[in-house]
Amino acid sequence: MNPAADRSLARHEGIALTQKRVFTVDRLFHVFTYLSALAALLLLVGVIVALIEGSLPALAKFKFGFFFRDMWDPVKEDFGALAPLFGTLVTAAIAMIIAVPVGIGIAIFLTELCPRALRRPIGIAIELLAGVPSIIFGIWGLFVLAPFLQKNVQPALIGAFENIPVLSSLFAGPPYGIGIATAGLILAIMVLPFVTAITRDVFQTVPAMQKEAAYGVGCTTWEVVRHIVIPHTRIGILGGVMLGLGRALGETMAVTFVIGNAHEIGTSLFGPGTTISATIASEFTEAVGDLYTSSLIALGLLLFIVTFIVLACARLLLMRLSQRPGL
Amino acid sequence: MKKALLGILAMAAIAAGPSASFAQSAISGAGATFPYPIYAKWADAYKKQTNIGLNYQSIGSGGGIKQIKSKTVTFGASDMPLPADELEKDGLIQFPTVMGGDVPVVNLPGIKPGELVLDGPTLADIYLGKIKKWDDAAIKKLNPDVKLPSAAIAVVHRSDGSGTTFIFTDYLSKVSAEWKSKVGAGTSVRWPTGLGAKGNEGVANQTKQTQGAIGYVEYAYAKQNQMAFVRMINKAGKAVTPSAASFMAAAANADWTGTPGYAVVLTDEPGDASWPIAGATFILIHKKPADAAATAAALKFFSWAYENGGKMAEELDYVPMPANVVAAIRKTWQESIKDDSGKSVYTQ
Amino acid sequence: MMNRALYARRRMVNRIIAALSTGAAALGILVLALVLATLFAEGFAGLKLSTFTEMTPPPGNSGGLLNAIAGSLILTGAATLVGAPLGIFAGTYMAEYGRYSRLTPTIRFINDVLLSAPSIVIGLFVYEIMVVPMGHFSAWSGIVALAIIVIPITLRTTEDMLALVPSQLREAAVALGAPMWRVIWKVSYRAALGGMLTGVLLAVARISGETAPLLFTALNNQFWSTNFGAPMASLPATIFQFAMSPYPDWQRLAWAGALLITLAVLLLNVFARVLASRQRQR
Numbered sequence: 001m002n003p004a005a006d007r008s009l010a011r012h013e014g015i016a017l018t019q020k021r022v023f024t025v026d027r028l029f030h031v032f033t034y035l036s037a038l039a040a041l042l043l044l045v046g047v048i049v050a051l052i053e054g055s056l057p058a059l060a061k062f063k064f065g066f067f068f069r070d071m072w073d074p075v076k077e078d079f080g081a082l083a084p085l086f087g088t089l090v091t092a093a094i095a096m097i098i099a100v101p102v103g104i105g106i107a108i109f110l111t112e113l114c115p116r117a118l119r120r121p122i123g124i125a126i127e128l129l130a131g132v133p134s135i136i137f138g139i140w141g142l143f144v145l146a147p148f149l150q151k152n153v154q155p156a157l158i159g160a161f162e163n164i165p166v167l168s169s170l171f172a173g174p175p176y177g178i179g180i181a182t183a184g185l186i187l188a189i190m191v192l193p194f195v196t197a198i199t200r201d202v203f204q205t206v207p208a209m210q211k212e213a214a215y216g217v218g219c220t221t222w223e224v225v226r227h228i229v230i231p232h233t234r235i236g237i238l239g240g241v242m243l244g245l246g247r248a249l250g251e252t253m254a255v256t257f258v259i260g261n262a263h264e265i266g267t268s269l270f271g272p273g274t275t276i277s278a279t280i281a282s283e284f285t286e287a288v289g290d291l292y293t294s295s296l297i298a299l300g301l302l303l304f305i306v307t308f309i310v311l312a313c314a315r316l317l318l319m320r321l322s323q324r325p326g327l
Numbered sequence: 328m329k330k331a332l333l334g335i336l337a338m339a340a341i342a343a344g345p346s347a348s349f350a351q352s353a354i355s356g357a358g359a360t361f362p363y364p365i366y367a368k369w370a371d372a373y374k375k376q377t378n379i380g381l382n383y384q385s386i387g388s389g390g391g392i393k394q395i396k397s398k399t400v401t402f403g404a405s406d407m408p409l410p411a412d413e414l415e416k417d418g419l420i421q422f423p424t425v426m427g428g429d430v431p432v433v434n435l436p437g438i439k440p441g442e443l444v445l446d447g448p449t450l451a452d453i454y455l456g457k458i459k460k461w462d463d464a465a466i467k468k469l470n471p472d473v474k475l476p477s478a479a480i481a482v483v484h485r486s487d488g489s490g491t492t493f494i495f496t497d498y499l500s501k502v503s504a505e506w507k508s509k510v511g512a513g514t515s516v517r518w519p520t521g522l523g524a525k526g527n528e529g530v531a532n533q534t535k536q537t538q539g540a541i542g543y544v545e546y547a548y549a550k551q552n553q554m555a556f557v558r559m560i561n562k563a564g565k566a567v568t569p570s571a572a573s574f575m576a577a578a579a580n581a582d583w584t585g586t587p588g589y590a591v592v593l594t595d596e597p598g599d600a601s602w603p604i605a606g607a608t609f610i611l612i613h614k615k616p617a618d619a620a621a622t623a624a625a626l627k628f629f630s631w632a633y634e635n636g637g638k639m640a641e642e643l644d645y646v647p648m649p650a651n652v653v654a655a656i657r658k659t660w661q662e663s664i665k666d667d668s669g670k671s672v673y674t675q
Numbered sequence: 676m677m678n679r680a681l682y683a684r685r686r687m688v689n690r691i692i693a694a695l696s697t698g699a700a701a702l703g704i705l706v707l708a709l710v711l712a713t714l715f716a717e718g719f720a721g722l723k724l725s726t727f728t729e730m731t732p733p734p735g736n737s738g739g740l741l742n743a744i745a746g747s748l749i750l751t752g753a754a755t756l757v758g759a760p761l762g763i764f765a766g767t768y769m770a771e772y773g774r775y776s777r778l779t780p781t782i783r784f785i786n787d788v789l790l791s792a793p794s795i796v797i798g799l800f801v802y803e804i805m806v807v808p809m810g811h812f813s814a815w816s817g818i819v820a821l822a823i824i825v826i827p828i829t830l831r832t833t834e835d836m837l838a839l840v841p842s843q844l845r846e847a848a849v850a851l852g853a854p855m856w857r858v859i860w861k862v863s864y865r866a867a868l869g870g871m872l873t874g875v876l877l878a879v880a881r882i883s884g885e886t887a888p889l890l891f892t893a894l895n896n897q898f899w900s901t902n903f904g905a906p907m908a909s910l911p912a913t914i915f916q917f918a919m920s921p922y923p924d925w926q927r928l929a930w931a932g933a934l935l936i937t938l939a940v941l942l943l944n945v946f947a948r949v950l951a952s953r954q955r956q957r
Binding site for chain 2: 809
């Protein structure tokens with residue numbers, strides 16, 4: 001009987017038992033997190049699969065031409081996605097055309113021109129805009145922006161371009177206040193904070209030494225921005241733009257309030273239109289009949305695909321740009 | 328680790344707990360915005376009296392039809408009556424609750440309620456996009472004494488599927504051959520021109536906000552918001568003001584009990600005092616409801632509404648159903664709506 | 676010899692751009708100020724004690740937003756309880772266990788796609804898999820829809836934050852004999868806690884303002900209801916209905932509700948910021 005050996009054995013056994021228990025818990029946790037990851041994956045894939053499945057009746061009837069037809073007749077059950085797709089793309093384009101220059105402009109201001117003390121507050125103020133829920137922009141657009149545009153801006157623009165050949169149809173009346181232009185404007189306001197925040201963040205990563213060197217040889221602020229800052233941050237800016245674009249394409253609530261909900265492809269910026277998400281939001285609860293419902297789900301699938309393509313292009317561009325030497 | 332397990336157990340408990348309330352015992356209805364003001368008023372009064380809450384969501388007649396067909400609500404509400412064969416196919420019964428009228432409303436500076444007069448063909452031409460300005464000859468002819476601006480007409484229609492739209496387009500189809508062939512009647516049509524707004528509320532709001540706009544809303548919406556409604560020239564050639572009296576005149580010739588599913592449409596009715604764009608609004612319930620208890624509660628509510636809700640309806644210029652029709656409706660409930668054991672759900 | 680013309684031109688261009696940039700910033704601030712000013716003015720005007728004590732009224736009557744506020748709290752809270760753990764644990768797997776497995780980049784990619792997916796599409800999805808089979812609209816389907824929005828956000832932030840934890844910390848813990856799960860809980864989580872919480876807060880801020888996914892799932896409710904199996908009121912859905920109506924009472928309540936949501940979201944964002952900066956200081 002060796003008490004020392006016994007105690008040693010007991011201790012080893014105790015450790016072995018503890019190790020076994022710990023090992024079991026470890027395995028359990030590993031499996032648990034693995035299942036969570038799997039669940040997340042399956043969920044996400046499930047959304048895509050459900051969308052495809054729901055679109056099948058519509059796609060079977062209209063084939064792929066569905067995505068390029070301009071027709072939305074619930075009575076005759078004849079559907080085509082062109083008008084909503086057009087509206088989605090045009091409003092997003094208007095939004096980006098406005099938001100990107102303004103956003104870059106604000107970023108330039110914040111990083112180069114603004115007095116130091118004001119930099120943080122203004123930056124935070126712009127970022128607060130990003131946190132405002134989209135439905136707020138919707139009602140603000142409907143109650144404040146649209147009447148303002150209808151009374152003050154649209155009649156002036158319609159009158160100004162009345163006799164100029166191309167522009168007169170681009171700015172044709174009647175002045176509704178709501179419509180494609182207003183929706184694009186609201187989207188621009190919503191997208192602006194994203195573009196600004198990301199652009200400003202990447203502007204700040206430019207090494208001060210390079211900028212100072214440029215200033216040192218006599219460059220003006222603009223020349224520094226143009227030749228040093230922007231080339232250095234090209235990728236980041238593009239990333240911000242893509243993020244904003246993704247948001248603009250999928251935005252529902254703000255657009256539904258001010259787009260005018262008309263299934264038509266008009267030439268006038270002031271005319272009503274519709275986007276994919278606005279169409280779904282307005283019509284889904286009442287779509288009677290399998291074909292109508294399926295067409296709406298097909299629209300959802302289309303939006304998903306468009307957003308996906310934009311994201312994929314962004315990633316591809318970013319990958320390609322970051323591989324270029326000299327960055 | 329223990330904390331994590333506890334957390335998971337807690338979540339499971341929370342998830343499992345109220346699943347007993349998975350069973351639907353609340354009365355829910357969805358559909359037409361046409362009767363929404365009166366349904367909401369009735370529901371509120373009923374709750375005060377009996378503490379039973381009836382949740383009605385006005386998502387449009389199209390939505391009401393779809394949701395009752397998918398059995399996601401206790402009852403659906405639609406201003407467009409479904410034809411008898413469709414009711415048969417989906418196992419639904421249909422009954423009217425109140426009658427009302429669609430009223431064109433305008434937003435023109437200086438034009439007061441009832442000042443403007445239009446007739447069917449002119450209204451159709453406006454909505455077809457053929458008449459584009461307010462000072463068009465056709466409108467001027469009907470309104471010789473009214474000062475009409477040379478402004479563009481901003482046409483407003485519904486963006487969602489609506490029985491209000493059905494009544495409106497049914498009337499336009501009756502008075503304009505071009506409308507009938509080009510657009511037709513339905514809860515959702517291919518509008519030749521104009522903006523879409525959601526619900527009667529949306530059209531009312533949009534018309535109010537847009538100068539030079541014309542829209543069509545259920546009369547209660549026009550009245551509650553003091554909008555400038557339009558007087559219409561009816562089949563007898565007389566200019567009529569929308570009111571409970573003119574809706575009742577339109578309904579005078581209707582044969583409710585003779586039409587299967589009570590599917591009567593009251594547009595372009597004869598009579599000097601008849602409002603040309605009138606209609607009833609309907610409730611749809613399954614013959615074999617998924618939740619018999621909720622359906623019984625819903626029927627009790629409507630029975631209460633027929634008994635006690637008449638005055639509230641009249642305050643909002645809806646027309647209550649005549650007593651003989653109500654009696655026939657109750658009989659239909661008794662005979663047609665049965666639960667799983669074959670027993671009638673409605674008890675007097 | 677300095678070329679005065681060239682110098683003048685460069686200076687002019689610089690001045691123009693500077694003016695434009697300042698103008699852009701001023702415009703941005705102006706718009707923000709306009710939106711918030713209208714929101715605060717209209718919102719506070721409509722905000723009374725009754726807003727918090729009475730239910731949503733029928734058209735033409737006055738009332739409050741109590742059922743909508745309660746509904747929003749329930750829906751948001753439950754969705755976070757369901758979605759955040761799933762996202763966090765999935766992110767944990769990706770950052771700790773599965774860093775080099777093929778599953779991880781796949782999940783990351785699909786997660787990014789879903790992160791940018793329009794929320795209305797998620798509402799459609801939940802309608803098809805929950806509302807129709809269940810036979811009625813319910814708070815449950817609303818919770819699931821919101822949870823599906825929470826998951827990608829928390830997954831992404833968790834994975835990013837955990838990846839930032841220096842490997843030396845983990846290796847030190849393992850060298851001391853700690854099992855993997857303990858390493859994660861005591862070392863990785865503790866180090867990344869601020870960032871992970873930020874992710875959760877951002878997710879909560881995001882879903883508080885979401886309307887589209889609730890439109891076809893939880894619908895809305897005129898009355899007070901805590902029944903998870905029935906439609907439940909929510910602030911965004913109520914605002915959607917009330918704002919587009921012509922009734923002044925309803926419109927005032929819509930503004931008041933909008934103000935409440937904005938304040939809540941702003942507070943959450945500020946809180947998340949404070950947490951993030953504390954995290955960085957550690």
